Amino acid sequence: MNVLPPSFGHCWDLMPRTLEGQITMEKTPSYFVTREAPARISAMSKDTKLIVVVRDPVTRAISDYTQTLSKRPDIPTFESLTFKNRTTGLIDTSWSAIQIGIYAKHLEPWLHHFPIGQMLFVSGERLISDPAGELGRVQDFLGLKRIITDKHFYFNKTKGFPCLKKAEGSSKPHCLGKTKGRTHPEIDREVVRRLREFYRPFNLKFYQMTGQDFGWDG
Numbered sequence: 071m072n073v074l075p076p077s078f079g080h081c082w083d084l085m086p087r088t089l090e091g092q093i094t095m096e097k098t099p100s101y102f103v104t105r106e107a108p109a110r111i112s113a114m115s116k117d118t119k120l121i122v123v124v125r126d127p128v129t130r131a132i133s134d135y136t137q138t139l140s141k142r143p144d145i146p147t148f149e150s151l152t153f154k155n156r157t158t159g160l161i162d163t164s165w166s167a168i169q170i171g172i173y174a175k176h177l178e179p180w181l182h183h184f185p186i187g188q189m190l191f192v193s194g195e196r197l198i199s200d201p202a203g204e205l206g207r208v209q210d211f212l213g214l215k216r217i218i219t220d221k222h223f224y225f226n227k228t229k230g231f232p233c234l235k236k237a238e239g240s241s242k243p244h245c246l247g248k249t250k251g252r253t254h255p256e257i258d259r260e261v262v263r264r265l266r267e268f269y270r271p272f273n274l275k276f277y278q279m280t281g282q283d284f285g286w287d288g
């Protein structure tokens with residue numbers, strides 16, 4: 071997890087200068103789950119627009135595990151890390167791969183500092199099934215003209231994901247790198263079922279808080 075800079079002044083100093091008509095963006099996945107982040111970002115600029123990309127927390131946990139596995143192939147199985155006690159089905163919520171997917175809990179402190187209308191929740195699933203549609207929402211949210219549309223994407227069968235027809239400043243197609251869109255290991259169906267059951271109430275709360283049904287629960 072990234073450590074945020076200790077002072078807001080320092081935060082500003084790290085940002086590039088923004089000219090009239092420009093938008094400065096910063097992306098750090100860990101902000102959403104960092105307790106101090108909402109107060110610090112709000113103190114830096116309370117007009118900051120916030121974009122959060124979320125996907126089904128069960129798939130997210132498996133994706134997170136797959137990423138760790140790629141760096142440390144000797145870690146225990148996903149199934150054994152999921153449970154504190156497999157017999158009772160008690161889930162280890164202290165495992166970060168599980169903890170991060172409790173979106174309703176992480177969203178709570180942000181709402182003490184930002185109105186919900188200043189936050190956009192992007193569906194990770196729709197980013198794959200309809201990238202132009204989801205980026206249309208992002209452009210609208212940022213008050214930009216819809217420049218990026220369907221025309222910019224094609225589905226790459228080899229990659230199994232949408233890719234750009236032309237990369238920025240190039241005439242060649244561009245897909246995301248090897249670390250995006252990895253094949254996930256097969257996870258025991260009963261473990262997946264238990265995780266779905268675990269996340270359900272948190273997901274429902276999250277749908278309520280955001281006013282969006284992400285469709286992770288059937």
Ligand SMILES: Nc1ncnc2c1ncn2[C@@H]1O[C@H](COP(=O)(O)OS(=O)(=O)O)[C@@H](OP(=O)(O)O)[C@H]1O
Pocket residue numbers: 099132133134136194197198231232233245246249250251252253
């Ligand atoms: N177009 C396209 N190409 C490839 N991958 C795509 C795309 N759109 C979304 N995704 C999904 O993005 C997941 C990886 O994002 P990360 O979580 O690593 O992003 S981050 O940099 O940590 O924010 C990655 O997760 P994994 O499938 O687990 O690798 C993808 O499912």
